[in-house]
Amino acid sequence: MVNPEILEASKQWLSPTFDQDTQKEIQNLIDNSPEELTDRFYKNMEFGTGGMRGVMGAGTNRINKYTLGKATQGLSNFLLANNTNKELKAVIAFDCRHNSKEFAKIVADVFTANGIKVFLFDDLRTTPELSFAVRHLGCDTGIVLTASHNPPEYNGYKVYGADGCQITPPNDGLIINEVNKVSFDQIKFDANENLLTYIGTEVDNAFNKVSVENGTFGNVNRSNVKVVFTALHGTSIMSVPQVLDKAGFNDVHLVEEQSKPDGNFPTVKSPNxxxxxxxxxxxxLANAVNADILMGCDPDSDRLGIAVRDLDGNMKLLNGNQTMILMTDFLIQQKKAAGKLNGNQFTATTIVSSEMVKVLADHYGVExxxxxxGFKWIGKAIADNPTKDFVGGGEESFGYMISDFVRDKDAVTSCLLACEMVAHAKANGTTLYQQLLDIYKEHGFYKESLISITKKGMDGAAQIQQMIADFRANPFQEIVGSKVKYVCDYESSIQKNLITGEETTINVPKSNVLIYHTEDGTKLCVxxxxxxxxxxxxxxxxxELNNINQAQEVEAQLDQKINNIIETLQLK
Incomplete structure (x- = not known):
């Protein structure tokens, strides 16, 4: 039995506002699939602070022509209301997912129907290139149609401001309000093709050029670095091989089976x-060709995974925190070597990422x-510190950004930087993994891990909210034998010292996050x-790592400690 309110909401999609195929799809669900109908209409697809992401299909809780149209109409209304007597411009990119190209044209049509000039990429392009293109073309907004590393049935819509960063306060809230005001019959779909311009090579060349400028340092032998790269069927094939070649890395071996863009991602369970x-x-392939480094990007090329040779010569996948630590250390050292480290530099990371980033930056006198x-907050940090020199920033979820020519995760330039780091390590008679262990030896061996629990549908959403509410109401007093010293509740913006009872204010925007810090340095985020x-x-x-030859033993101990926490929380 379908909830009457849900049934009424679905019947609205049988009106002439919606095309015949959509009406037919909804009628079939009404007649035959009450559970699926409920999932599609129990809520509206949320236009959040970065855009939307969800399963494709007809319905208010799906990605489709109408939910995308509503979002674009609301964004258009915001731009028009806040930019009078000005030619408005938008740039749009799309990834390899099913319907991404078609959705991109629909979004373009809504913009042009509202009198907004559109630059639309002629083929799939990476998210970092879209972020770059916003400022390169002097646009007021940018859109990329992507669902990052989600399963094939997903798609999404990310919104960028004029600074090339995903929208941040206060504009995010103002845009959301405008989107929520729009009814489906108010969407303007009738395109003005005179306002549409297709773009491609010129922007590619400009992006590739600045990527090489920011991802390479000095004269070093790049031809002796053997690289394996996989695009995982995504957009990175459009940029990464070209940027590597332009920089001088010409011994690059592609995983050909994964080089062709394909929204089914046929060779992997998850393109992550x-x-x-x-x-x-x-x-x-890396083992077959004896590569120094292997790299892979997610479908829209903002996330990067790398593996390098460990002390035994085996390929070892680095986690996102380790990659971030290596890149941050390298970039700061390059500033120092160039005599540009003057106390005005800063790096950025997120509340759920490794504590080691700050330890490392403090060592160099870098803020x-x-x-x-979320990378939009790192982009905002750049905007909030206009007189300071941004070195680079990252988060644990395999994302990094070098300098500020891109204002989002940039796996393209990060791929280049990873290879550049290997080239410099080789020139110094060492390896990237050896350098990571040297950092651990000097500053402490930090190890991180992540567990995600999936709860789908209306009941799942309620379960997730109840879980975090229970954690909030009943804070841990200790974690695997170590007393909890601080509980940071980002929803209430309060950090409480459980030992002294002292409370202090957390000076970042509110968010539904809980973080525990224990006396022995353990950190747990929910x-x-x-x-x-x-x-x-x-x-x-x-x-502590006193001898790098003990790295495997110390890492095993840290992994066991994490497993003990997971078992204590009954997450397995």
Whole structure:
């Protein structure tokens, strides 16, 4: 039995406002699939602070022509209301997913129907290139049609401001209000083709040029670095090989089976470079050609996974925190070597990422800005510190950004930087992994892990909210034998010292996140995902590495400690 309110909402999609195929799809659900109908209409697809992401199909809780049209109409209304007597411009990119190209044209049509000039990429392009293109073309907004590393049935819509960063306060809230005001019959779909311009090579060349300028340092032998790269069927094939070649890395081996863009992602369970399974074919090729480094990007090329040779010569996948630590250390050292480290530099990371980033930056006298989860907050940190020199920033979810020519995760330039780091390590008679262990030896061995629990549908969403409410109402007093010293509740903006009872204010925007810090340096974060039906648990522990030959033993101890926490929380 379908809830009467849900049934009424679905019947509205049988009106002439919606095309015949959509009406037919909804009528079939009404007649035959009450559970599916409920899932599609129990809520509206949320236009959140970064856009939308969800399963494709007809209905208010799906990605489709009408939910995308509503979002674009609301965004158009905001731009028109706040930019009088000005020619408005938007740039649109799309990834390899099913319907992405078609959705991109629909979004373009709504913009042009509202009198907004549109630059639309002629083929799939990476998210970092879209971020770059916003400022390069002098646009007021940018859109990329992508669902990042989600399963094939997903698609999404990310919104960028004039600074090339995903929309941030106060504009995000103002745009959301405008989107929520729009009814489906108010969407303008009748395009003005005179306002549409297709773009491609010129922007590619400009992006590739600045990527090489920011991802390479000095004269070093790049031809002796053997690279394996996989695009995981995504957009990175349009940029990464070209940028590597332009920089002088010409011994690059592509995983050909994964080089053709394909929204089905046929060779992987998940096109996510955070997952070792996704890089299995790349690992096989790396071993076959004796590569120094292997790399893989997610479908829209904002996330990067890399593996390098460990002390025994085996390929070892680095986690996002480790990659971030290596890149941050390298970039700061390059500033120092060039005599540009003058106390005006800063790096950035997020509240759920490794504590080691700040430890490392402090060592060099570089400020660390710690933001909420999501790269839009790192982009905002750049805008909030216009007189300071941004070195680079990253988060645990395999994302990094070098300098500020892109204002989002940039796996293209990060791929280049990873290879550049290998080239410099080789020139110094060492390896990237050896350098990571040297950092651990000097500053402490930090190890992190993540568990995501999926809870789909209306009941799942309620379960996730109840789980975090229970954690909030009953804070841990200790975690695997170590007393909890601080509980940071980002929803109430209060950090409480459980030992002294002292409370202090957290000076970042509110968010539904809980973080525990224990006396021995253990860190536990709990937060619901903003883009997927998941609740996420982030774990961070610390040990001491006195001799790099003990690295494997120390890492095993830290992994065991994380497993003990997971078992204590009954997350397995």
């Amino acid at each position: 470079p955070e997952e070792p399974e996704a890089l299995a074919m790349a690992t096989d 660390t800005v710690i933001t909420l989860t 937060r619901p995902s903003g883009t997927e039906p998941k609740i996420k648990f982030y774990f961070g522990v610390k040990g």
